Amino acid sequence: MSIERIVFAVAGAFIVLSLVLAHFVSPYFLWFTAFVGANLFQSAFTGFCPLALILKKLGKQSGPAF
Template identity: 65%
Template sequence: MSLERSVMAFAGFMVLLSLLLTAFVHHNFVWLTAFVGANLFQSAFTGFCPAAMLMKKMGIKSEAELAKK
């Protein structure tokens, strides 16, 4: 799986997890959903994504790197 797809999968998982936590644990977990959404929005414009940086350090390759092989 490429870095780009991993970031999308992670963001989707975090949104679903935060919605479950909001529904079953405490209503303030909705702020986690807002944080993930805001992070996705700003990364679309700036290219800065902390999750992508961590995944890159873990060795996940981008689509461009995978295409070179």
């Protein structure tokens, strides 16, 4: 699995998890949803993704985006 697919899977899981937590625990978890969305948005323009850097250091194969 390439870095891009892992990043998309983790981001999607974090968004769904934070929405569930916001519904059942506290609406403050929506800030986490906003953080993940903002990080995805900025990485589309800058190419900088903290998770991608971590995965590269762990030896995962990079695809064309990162």
